[in-house]
Amino acid sequence: MRSVHFALILLASVVAAGAxxxxxxxxxxxxxxxxxxxxxxxxxxxxxxxxxxxxxxxxLWCKGGKGQFSVAGNTVIFVAGQMEDRSCPAAKAQADDDLLAALTEATTWKRQGDDVSFIGIRTLKFRLNTN
Structure with missing residues (x-):
């Protein structure tokens, strides 16, 4: 009985580590x-x-566009492509520019469950859309 209990604990540990x-x-x-x-x-x-x-x-809050992520381990590089200017109000355009700058300046990333953070001068936290 003791060996069965140990095997179940070992199996649960392996499954948890894989997850x-x-x-x-x-x-x-x-x-x-x-x-x-x-x-x-x-x-x-x-x-x-x-x-x-x-x-x-x-x-983004107003603008939209494309870009590219390159990832190696926990290192990340983001390169923004051309952003579509949608006649944004000045405050939203500035917020979009600040967000793009923070993504571009990020050098590392980490994931904890459904949360993904891009870390640089400023940390940006995103939540995966899992629904």
């Missing part, structure tokens, strides 16, 4: 939303739709 490893992978092929409040007068919150090869479609 933790899978949980720490970069979220290629997923969409995530910035952990932030909408700008005044809007319901929109920035989100990133990351493709399987790191290509990303960005929908």
């Amino acid at each position: 933790a490893r899978a949980d720490s992978s970069f979220p290629f092929g997923m969409e995530m939303t910035l952990d932030a409040l909408p700008q005044p007068g809007s319901k929109r919150v920035p989100d990133l739709d990351i493709g399987d090869n790191g290509e990303v479609v960005l929908e």
Whole structure:
């Protein structure tokens, strides 16, 4: 009986370790939303739709566009492409520019469950859209 109990504990540990490893992978092929409040007068919150090869479609507070993530271990490089200027009010355009700058300045990333953080001069926290 004792060996069966030990085997069950060992099996549970292996399964938990596998789940933790899978949980720490970069979220290629997923969409995530910035952990932030909408700008005044809007319901929109920035989100990133990351493709399987790191290509990303960005929908910010006002602007939208494409970019590319390159990932090696916990190191990340983000390069923004051309952003679509949608006649944004000055405050939203500045917030979009600040967000793009923070993503570009990020040098590392980490994932904890459904939370993904890009870390640089400023840390940006995103939540994976799992529904």
